[in-house]
Amino acid sequence: MAERVLITGYGIISALGAGIEATLDALKTERSGIDCVKYLETNHRELPVGEVKYSNAKLAKLLNAKYPVSELRTVMLGIIAAKEAVTSAKLSEDDIRNAALISGTTVGGMDFTEKHFNEVLEREADTLETEKMKYNDCGCSTELIADAIGKVKMITTSSTACSSAANAIILGANLIKSGVVDIAIVGGSEALTRFHLNGFNTLMILDKSRCRPFDETRTGINLGEGAAYLILENEKSAHRRGIKALAELKGYGNACDAFHQTASSDNGEGAYRAMSQALMMAQLKPTDIDYINAHGTGTPNNDRSELAAMERIWGASLPKFSSTKAFTGHTTSASGAIESVISILCLQHKFAPANIGWESPIKDFAVPVTQTSTAEIKNIINNSFGFGGNDSSLIFSNIN
Amino acid sequence: MSNKCIIKSIAQVSCQQPLSDEWLTSPILYDESYAAAIEPNFKEFINPIEARRLGRVLKRALCTSLSALRQAGLNNPDAIITGTGMGCLENSEKFLLQLAQLGESCLKPTLFMQSTHNTISSLIGINIKCHGYNNTYSQKACSFESALLDAWLQLKAGAIKSVLVGSHDEVTPLFAKILKRNSPDFKLVSETSVASVLVAEESAQPNQIEVENVNILYRPLREELIRHITEPAVVMLGLNGNESNDRHYCELLGKVSGNPIMLHYKPIFGDNFSASAIGFYAATRLLQTGKIPEFMYHSKPAGNVIPSEITLINHYEGNTWSLIKLKKH
């Protein structure tokens, strides 16, 4: 009998605010965190983004962080969310010592590197240059997050663009099922950078207004930033610690669309396979799913492809579905975890969040949830689809 | 009942002859502290329309991956899992350079599109139309082991029957300068691309090489580390000639019982974040051939050694440690 993977804690920071309560409040009151650029130093001030509403200086003060952490936004966001998760699960130092930390990021310390790249080029190799490039890689961010929360048993970093955090969650679950660890701190963190804001801009998939996932008039994404972590734990450990689970990770799937580096296939093959695998692992029928937290980025391509995949599984009887990216922005590597936390909040508080800003249906396709509605929700699928066709789906279920 | 994880095939591109085992008998020796990889014949594996857009790390990864798949007689593995410490570094640097020089307009989309770390793994998936599990790990010098651990767990659990595992890192001149600056005693920095097909078998056949165990530990206590190392006869270490790196191995080995024979691979293949993958490749070849070339010994024992198992030990800055045990049946 496969080991059950329970969620015993969670933490989050995004454009909606810092912490679980702020996030829940924003979702219920349909308050979007998307606004014009306030903190990132960029010329593209016209682009709507989902920034965390704290400057680096404020984040550093909150954390009492010293250099280099005080200069690394991805790390600071990660620490805030990871600490909240650890506290919410009441993990002791001993618990952390035997836990794995798996984090998803693509940006890593790029926010710091890009600020200083000019200096790096201007000088010959010297200590200043070395110092400024030292924190660039993904793995470095995970180390610094781990060091801030305690001594963990093992760490690694998943980096699959927009499905990074979802894949971190999947590895954590596999580590628990294999008995490598009893507890896994899993999720992801990503700060907004000029690098990827401009990168997405060159691909011409950013919307100049607030994004409208699944809307006929959609033209692209709004980038966001943030971090979220879940505490995954096996039953024995949760029981021993006397901690009540928030939800169960009942199933998951990871499949490759194998179509194109930046576009999804017309029939959503990777998405279809990821969702199907998750259902099979969870031993659930499609009709058992009460709500889908869609990837729903707001690009013409993704939304159509994702709807096609959903139709292949649910036919005409799609459950309630929505994208929450008009709330948070597309938080790229962190999205799998941020939207997992949102999904768990939906399970706990029995509601399906609105696909805010939606107005016109895509011809021949189903309509998302347009108003936040209370609903009896037992099982949720959360989709995360990354560039390159790295598609992952997670199923969260109510604890009976 | 758990499956055995067997190495079906393996291929490399490095500063030694690419896709070849020539290094076993005639290694190329380098005086400089930086050696670029020797490129294989890309045209043999990649068509020009595809190749034109690909940076070097991507082309190398395709070559080693397609080569490993060919050797294994496999078109489509159940999974593709990849490690990379710095991803498509050259493209990232070029994009950063454009940002610095041009500001925030007229930037090249291709550079950005191929700067994310998962470009490598998804490129392979797209190329061979593989819809299986696909993941990328980036954890500095433990990226390969992260990919290997994921693969190993899934094979043993029976979730998959075959997997293409690899690790790929390029070193640009700028990055080489920085690596060298960090570690002035470096003997050799180079580039690595390794791909291997692993399969799940219920039991191992004679001469097959099994990946018996994979462990990753973060800031472990000495006792924790030693608990995972069970009297090895032969160890393959990530010694790179830099004192601040090498002393961690020496201190550890001083406490490990059994007086194991110590081997190294970085003096031949160079160092970078994927170097442990080339150590994995080298150890596989030594077990397959039953011979250890002189230059692989850190200190030569009296008499010849025919290894039947090798424990690979790797660390980065003494913080993240990995242990891989390979066994020849």
Place this chain on the structure above:
Amino acid sequence: METLIETLKNQIIDVLNLEDLKPEDIDAEAPLFGEGLGLDSIDALELIVLMEREYGIKLSNPAEGKEIFKSVASVADYVSKNRKK
């Protein structure tokens, strides 16, 4: 127009990394996308950047590119009518 076509061919070869091709290998009237050179959507984006960088022409919608980038000749025609540099 002849010179513009020649210049464009060189720029296209450069920007799309068509390293094995020379300008004389590209037929000005032949389709660039689909068949012919077999370029794709990412190449279209690169050509949009080329338009802005070399000729000051800003295309805000990638869909506009479909007609403009049909062949080198159609690109030359569009550039000569709309160039700001």
